[in-house]
Amino acid sequence: MKKTFSVRGMTCANCVANVERAVRKIQGVEEVSVNLIEEMMIVHFDEEAVNPEMIENAVNKAGYFASLIGEKENKENGGVSGNSANAADKKEDKAELARLIASVILIIILMVIAMGAKWDVSTNALTQFILVIPVLLLNKKFYINGFKALRSGGTNMDVLVSLGSLCALGYSLFGLFMILISFENGNHEKAMDYSMNLYFDSAGMILTLVSVGKYLESKSKRKTKDAIDGLIDMCPKKIIRIKTDENGSETEETISPEEIKKGDIILISKGEAASVDGKVVFGKADFDESAITGESEAVRKAEGDEVISGSMIIDGYVRVKAEGVGEDSTLMKIVKMTKEAGATKAPIARLADKISAVFVPAIIVIAIITFVIWIFATKDFKTAFSNAICVLVISCPCALGLATPVAITVGMGVGAKKGILFKNAESLERLRSLDTIVFDKTGTVTEGTVSVEGEVRQDKVRKTSPKAMEILKGMGFETIMLTGDKKEKALKIAEEAGVSSVRYELKPDDKANIVKELQSQGKKVLMVGDGINDAPALATAEVGMAMGAGKDIAIECGDVVLMHSDLLDVVRAIRLSKKTILNIKENLFWAFFYNILMIPVAAGALLPVFGLKLNPMIGAACMSLSSICVCLNALRLMGVRLDKGLEVSKEEKESHLELNENQCDCKIISEVKEMISFGVEGMMCEHCKKRVEDSIKAVAGVLSANADLEAKKVDVETDGSVDEETLKAAVKAAGYEV
16 A cells, blocks of 8 residues: 655655654555655555554654645645645744744844843843743754654754754853852852853854754745646636536536546636546637646647646637546646655765765764864863864755755656656656667657558658757767568658668567667667557666656656657756756755865864864854755756757758658668577688588578688677577588587
8 A cells, every 4th residue: 555644844864764764664664755855755555564643653753743645635636735735834834934033033132142241240141041941942843853863763953953052052051050159159250251151142043043044945945846836726726517407407516626526527718727637528729738748839629629637728618528537637647746756766866865874973973073172182161162063063964965855856847847757766867878769650759640641641750750869869869760660661751750770570579679689788778659569668778758648647667758749858858867967966066065164164174274263153054054055056957948959940840741762861770680699610711601601691581691710600690580599500501510
């Protein structure tokens, strides 16, 4: 059984690891994946051994808050938290903002008192202590989450922040106690010395600055989800359903989306979007399907035509019979597929995950070493203590943890807007490193429909296929078309499409074998097909890309689904992959660079030479800023240009149909070939060599044979219809041993 949970309280990769570890400990859990950005967890488990309450309790004990997303929400929003979650987000945002404002006001007052004139040392110290208490309570989540993380055997950012704050608070309480004792004993000078080393303002400021940073970071992260959440918002909140009574009289009723049932007749008018997949039963309208298929031109729909959920009427009105509703609609499948894909991890994230797993313990050790070195070197407790706290609060596991998921989420959202759906993060990363693209012909390179021209039946090449092939070859890809057609027809289509090579007269299982053959040659293969008879080849390739217009997006065999069934989307997908992985590398670089640079600075590396050292409060501000910068860098992907140079002119669309052999730009046309090599004993001279070659060439299906006297072997090129034993038998018949 698979269930989707909402998980609150996660801030970094360590949090994700803690949640996954807590759930995996439950006997009966088969698989768990957590999406940091969407705050979502998908769990596969044995329903006889595990129930959702057990999973929720395990996550809650680990210091986070999990809740099962209800069936109603699943149906409304494709397996993701919907309106209730959004309402909870808004409510939590308001509460968080109120806590931040209160914290900032109290901290400003506290700092004024801490840095101002000490009218009375003991009163001043007590006032600082009283003011910091509400700040600590307002930000108590750091202490609670940090403690729960440690108790469950994990660590996260909250551990570092709470440790830094508690150390500052603990030493300040000791100082306050000594001030009061000193005054009681009449030692005002000693009381004054301790008053100069109070860190109440730092204890509160660390929590406040990190809270401000996390609030801004959460705002940035939420923007990364806009590309997907915007799709849900396209559907109307109220829908008009046509009801017909026994007498044939029709009435209109207004209902909510979750009330729609398969078979209902829905009225959609100008300016409204379709909330279901279905067929037009009455009326005509021009639909804008750009948000779903990427098609910029309006599509005319009349009786019998299919309507895709999420498409909007720009003129006219129709009545539609609902066929795909709720989670079965195209729109919700897109949302669900993309959000669940965000819960998977790209291979590039493994390095950050490994480092994050040991990051917090390593930082604690570094902070202790920093304190010990400075206390021995300077005998100055204040300097040693301040540097150690600064190391704790400036280190940023969040930047490392966010580097990959925010970019993946934005990249997949941009792809979804273009009708390019990635089923997992691994395929998004792999796509950029391929070198060979294999295309099925029918329904992929061609339209898949037969037109009649006189007595000639012809499957037309898609209008954008030649442009796509030209660009892909310019990017360095080898393009190969596979077809079961006869040689003459296959060559004609290949010429029109502009592929590098073609293999024809293939059986369905030959396609997967060709992919394997290419892989054995060291090539990394992208297979593009219609997702039905190409399933084995799609599954065999490094990345399988399924053409799936409209409601066929649920094709299981592809890693990537092209909603628009346009080969130019192959170019867009590859560009998006390269841009996304580049963005991840930028994020990882700056996250690593920040920590490598700032941790030594926080430890006091600049103090001996330049006399410079960081205040813990500045360290906390830097830590928050680094996470925000990673999120903002990922958001740049929203402006990525995937369509540059992909415009197909009217002349280009029409000219490819007029190509003939003399006009063709197809460089290599290859038949299906198979190489067989084996050893031959007894060849002594050129006469023997020729005799062996002639005996093999006499076998039907052999294209060429080349015997090597020195190596004592023969290389045979066949059309795939000859096996090795037949060839060996021919050589033996000629008087030689094999």
